[in-house]
Amino acid sequence: MDETSLNAPAALAGVRVIEMGQLIAGPFCGKTLGDFGADVVKIEATGTGDPLRNWRLLKEGTSVWWQVQSRNKRSVALDLRQAEAQEIARRLIAEADVLIENFRPGTLEGWGMAPEQLHALNPGLIILRISGYGQTGPYRDLPGFGVIGEAMGGLRHLTAEPGRVPVRVGVSIGDTLAALHGAIGVLLALYHRKAHGGAGQVIDVALHEAVFNCMESLIPEYSAFGAVREAGGSALPGIAPSNAYPCQDGWVLVAGNGDSIFKRLMAAIGRQDLGDAPDLAHNAGRVARVAEIDAAIQAWTAQQQVDDVVRQLAQARVPAGKVYTARDIAEDPHYKARDMLLTQHTRDGYDLLVPGIVPKLSATPGRVRSSAPGLGDDTDAVLAGMGLTAGQITQLRERGIVQ
Template sequence: MSTAATGAAGGVATGALSGIRVLELGTLIAGPYCGRLLGDMGADVIKIEAPDRPDPLRDWGQGGQKLFWRVHARNKRCISVDLRTDPGREIFLDLVRTADVVVESFRPGTLERWGIDYGVLSELNPRLILVRVSGYGQTGPYAARPGYASVAEGISGLRHLNGFPGEAPPRIALSLGDSLGGMFAFQGALAALYARERTGRGQVVDAALSEASLAIQESTVPDYHKTGHVRQASGTRLERVAPSNIYKSKDGRWVIIAANQDTLWMRLAAAMGRPELGTDPRYADHNARGDHQDELDEMIAAWAADHLADDLVAILNDFQVVTGPVNTVAEVMVDPQFRARELFVDHDDPSLGPDDEGYDPEPVKGVGVVPKLSDTAGGIRFGGASRPGAHTDEVLGEVLGYDAETLVRLHEAGTIA
């Protein structure tokens, strides 16, 4: 384990991964999301960008505000080093000697072309863990293809399950495949760190967006293998899981009502003022309710339409029925549960000044660290540095001991920025 600290950018980390140093290579969402999760838990994450090609995510956001980056690059020190040059690679290899984890999300073969593949890295640092995030994984006939979240969701069958029968399968308004890939990469990094405590050796974590999108699909594979059943898109409900759907309230809001267990169904029947339905043979068990799913949806929809959404949720909670509204982000941010859990926290960028065009130097609200740990909780030490290379001199001076003269020489050569 390294003796990494977070440096001047954000004070000392106290999370579960405090003392772990991570080098992050790559751009956009999947690999950097893995790096973000590691940083959230206290790791010292050093993001390395090319001087002439910083991460395009820096320019993403709504209304001219470059906010996507601020949240996704939080807890990361950003340096600019040209890995396509020999001096740049030497800097990277010097950093590798101090690191615990390298996260990269280039197309497979890129590190090999640059001469910094895992064989080279592990010879310098046998304890190093290399987390590789790509569209299809490092092997197989599709390995060399570029991969994005949308295609990963499609080829894995995940997109096929979304939407309504007979309609084009839509995407959720997020890069879901990227986030899933990043989460599985994070999981792999943690497992490899744990294994290293026993073996003393690092290893390669090979995380693919397509496989992450496949891995969450419950029983679709065994269902097809054993019965030939191909699960289809089912709109707002799961087929034969009833009742569990969204229902429109009197004031036009959608409310989720999930009462697909026998006890929950009896509670819902009582809440609707029709307790006899709870033991009606047509609805009394899981299979019976599946057979009469349309009837149940029509019945519950008619009842829900007579109530305001807040009243509907209150009634159902009184009867201990699983329920909740379908919120917009505006409603989420004032929801008392999320506020009580302190999930919306400031992301500050101490590297910014009032003259940095296109960036707001004021703190930005974002979602906090999930999950919460009781003893070694993570946190947001600082938001993502909006200026590329904001911590180059700090990191190379602190971690590698480069003096001012060396830094000036590297800047003048264009190796760092």
């Protein structure tokens, strides 16, 4: 990152975001906006706060996942079951550009914060609502987490070896996809508000729809041919060759499915006969003989180490790569060269290696401006910014309205 971009205003500088979500989808969207300069004020429940603080592995009593998900945010702890806390939230939202929430539909309405009520206070407010099934439709009131969205969106049916149990992708991909769709929606709404008169709007993101939007030709194939795509294991069904192949010390992924790439791949593995076969010159012919092609590639990879395979195929200009573990990522020079591994000093007093920021903007890059807050770390400062005195804040704290 050069000196000019370091000193440039952040892309979202001046955008005020109130985040009322918890766990993954809403907060991941808030993190994304915060990484690019938005002032994100996270409203958490008094007591334990966002459950993500205690998810997976804890260090110094706090999840290391929390340290990533909540960087560049300020924490205000409110007991939203109380009317005075709801009024504080409304006052914060009245001055905001964006509200993010990922509660079950009807929760905001129960607090007297229906979109029409909030727009009466703040006509320019952009409200992002992420939920399992969306704000409308027959399933709107059903509980829904990311895993259910992945199943309904069609992804889980494909993530398996043929005939075996559908498996997780390994991360909360449904929540993350919903968060990214939400961030896109927020940016579109901010642009529309600026370009077309200042009106806010509601963005309705359903977890299953965010997954479904990434399912490529799944439905067109069913519509045109009645074809129901089935699990393909590590292969890319209908596109060949593209698969995972065993080596002596692990697995390697090889994508040799371009016409010219296929020829180079066959030359590299010593199967010029397949590279020169007229019926394998294009994808349709290769799909018809995919088992034979996969067997030929596997026979070559099985005799070698992963690194040797990757090196040889790189020389042949064939896309290939090993399956990275966390250790591989942490030690990889390319990740480091592109600032994708950042050292973040936590408020608990230790340094933590965390993922860098994506996407990379040349003029207004994102950056980590502050580490993840403790519960209610910023309550006093935010309330003072609203005009409350120290005495008023103390009274609210004594009555359990804020923390």
